[in-house]
Amino acid sequence: MPNATVCLPTYNERENIEPMLRALTALGVDVLVVDDNSPDGTGEIADRLAAELPSVSVLHRERKEGLGPAYLAGFRRALADGADYVLEMDCDFSHDPNDVPRLIAACEAGADLALGSRYVPGGGTANWGPGRRFVSAGGSWYARVLLGVSIHDLTGGFKCYRRAVLERIDLDAIHSKGYAFQIETTYRALRAGFGVVEVPIRFTDRTEGHSKMSRAIVLEAVWKVPVFRLEALTGRIR
Numbered sequence: 631m632p633n634a635t636v637c638l639p640t641y642n643e644r645e646n647i648e649p650m651l652r653a654l655t656a657l658g659v660d661v662l663v664v665d666d667n668s669p670d671g672t673g674e675i676a677d678r679l680a681a682e683l684p685s686v687s688v689l690h691r692e693r694k695e696g697l698g699p700a701y702l703a704g705f706r707r708a709l710a711d712g713a714d715y716v717l718e719m720d721c722d723f724s725h726d727p728n729d730v731p732r733l734i735a736a737c738e739a740g741a742d743l744a745l746g747s748r749y750v751p752g753g754g755t756a757n758w759g760p761g762r763r764f765v766s767a768g769g770s771w772y773a774r775v776l777l778g779v780s781i782h783d784l785t786g787g788f789k790c791y792r793r794a795v796l797e798r799i800d801l802d803a804i805h806s807k808g809y810a811f812q813i814e815t816t817y818r819a820l821r822a823g824f825g826v827v828e829v830p831i832r833f834t835d836r837t838e839g840h841s842k843m844s845r846a847i848v849l850e851a852v853w854k855v856p857v858f859r860l861e862a863l864t865g866r867i868r
């Protein structure tokens with residue numbers, strides 16, 4: 631396995647953190663848990679596992695600020711620690727840890743950024759009703775059309791970056807918190823000329839713990855997409 635670090639943001643994932651860390655370490659990747667002081671004790675469980683598993687480390691942040699800031703802190707740490715590939719992944723088993731090697735393989739085969747994608751042939755969502763599928767696929771379609779890109783799943787959070795991508799895109803300029811963060815990072819990579827590929831994945835709803843998705847996170851993505859396009863037109867995203 632190449633030198634890859636999975637950044638795993640957690641907020642109240644007490645039921646999921648241990649099985650997830652065991653599944654990931656069995657694959658031979660490094661894992662960086664980024665915990666925002668979860669009130670349910672996820673951070674302490676992660677510390678205990680980090681003491682047992684040499685490939686696991688934990689970044690503790692003081693408070694919950696959303697997925698974007700947690701990932702940015704994780705990316706900076708992973709780059710400083712010398713990772714060649716940096717991955718994003720949810721800690722609720724919506725993303726199958728066994729798909730991690732496929733994302734890394736896509737980068738090894740030449741991609742700069744590999745996206746786990748629900749909306750390409752072979753990908754999909756298990757146990758989602760038509761309403762939720764429509765909103766999610768519609769959101770990606772909205773971003774795809776407004777940004778003028780050819781990516782089908784822009785809001786997914788299962789990704790593998792070649793380190794050069796994170797070194798090149800301006801991490802300091804990114805202030806998105808939720809789905810907008812996923813759209814923005816991929817858009818910045820595309821604008822910078824990197825090769826982005828979609829790898830089909832099957833997304834499964836979590837069975838343990840609770841989603842932290844909110845109306846504010848959805849609205850942020852809606853208003854930020856045209857802003858990203860404007861920023862690209864005015865040279866602020868390049």
Ligand SMILES: Nc1nc2c(ncn2[C@@H]2O[C@H](COP(=O)(O)OP(=O)(O)O)[C@@H](O)[C@H]2O)c(=O)[nH]1
Binds near residue numbers: 641840841843
């Ligand atoms: N560190 C950190 N992790 C978060 C935050 N919000 C969500 N997460 C984690 O991000 C992942 C995806 O969040 P989730 O609530 O499942 O979002 P959903 O899949 O869109 O419903 C999970 O591992 C969460 O624990 C946050 O503010 N800080």
Ligand SMILES: [Mg+2]
Binds near residue numbers: 722836
């Ligand atoms: Mg989830």
